[in-house]
Amino acid sequence: MDKSWMMICDRLKSKEYQQGVKSFIDFATKDLCPHNDIRCPCVDFLNGTKHSRQVVWLYLIRRGITCSYRTWVHHGERVPLHHGQPSVSNDAGERDGAKIFDVDDHLGESPTMLEEIYMSGLMDDHINGEPNSSERENLVKFIKLFDDARRKVYPECEKFSVLSFVIKMLHIKDNAKLDNCPTCKESRYKFTNTSGKKIPHKILRYFPLTPRLKRLYMSKKTAADMRWHKEKHVDDGLLRHPADGQAWKDFDMQHPMFSVEPQHLRLGLV
Incomplete structure (x- = not known):
């Protein structure tokens, strides 16, 4: 129906x-x-x-x-x-x-x-x-x-x-405070040094997203590169930049108020 x-x-x-x-x-x-x-x-x-x-x-x-x-x-x-x-x-x-x-x-x-x-x-x-x-x-x-x-x-x-x-993501978040793996029961940490600080087996280091994006606009050169897709892009039918892709063009059509500003960023997951 x-x-x-x-x-x-x-x-x-x-x-x-x-x-x-x-x-x-x-x-x-x-x-x-x-x-x-x-x-x-x-x-x-x-x-x-x-x-x-x-x-x-x-x-x-x-x-x-x-x-x-x-x-x-x-x-x-x-x-x-x-x-x-x-x-x-x-x-x-x-x-x-x-x-x-x-x-x-x-x-x-x-x-x-x-x-x-x-x-x-x-x-x-x-x-x-x-x-x-x-x-x-x-x-x-x-x-x-x-x-x-x-x-x-x-x-x-x-x-x-x-x-x-x-629900699965919430369960993973709950595991963040555990000292042992909930599956194999292995310790999450290598050892504890004399200062009492726990040293984990695995460490994920990353740059926070918002400050990183702000830094791209602190330099004149990188700021110009961030606006390239709007100010210097040539639509000649060749695929050389994400702006040439159909997904980018469809997004611009669906969100014209967003796409009109060249400094607006599009984030993609890979």
Whole structure:
């Protein structure tokens, strides 16, 4: 099911958006009686209040649907977390490299915990009042966390989801204060000298990034070199500088206000 219409801003004039709202209401009411109310996923109610399908349609047209509500669990769509569980495909998400995949092996008990919270707490039928600002903020944060648990770090990644990768990085950070390796139990330090200072086996030395970049502009020569891509670059079709690459040109098109200033820096990871 294509959900790309949820990102359209011009709701009142877009036939695609209005058709998308109709398809959503048809999906949400396919197993309900004509007089049954449904939860309203607009930006005001965030599935916290039930209305008739006509009122929901009106709110979605005038106020807009919550863009982060990608899996319609409040309206009958299954949460695709476990093996063999049927789900409704999300074409828009797949095009963005956010194809849903099984993260049970990467998060341990986290998917089950998230699913239980999502399917019980958020779908509590006793919630009839409008959510306050704090509840809306918490709900948006949880929906983002839930989406991160099901989204790959990059399209070809099969080992980590965004959430599991962040958790892994936090665990590595926690190991910074350990005296022994958590895997092989070897000491992190060679020995302790007479002054009591610990000498580690491995030392990583580096220049802090911000001061290093500032120093490049302290010299007239290097400062001119830093602006070369804008002031002296010749676009003759030959690839001799990163500015000749398609990635650089695409970045300039997407961020024209940034690219107009020649002293702005682009950092790349290799």
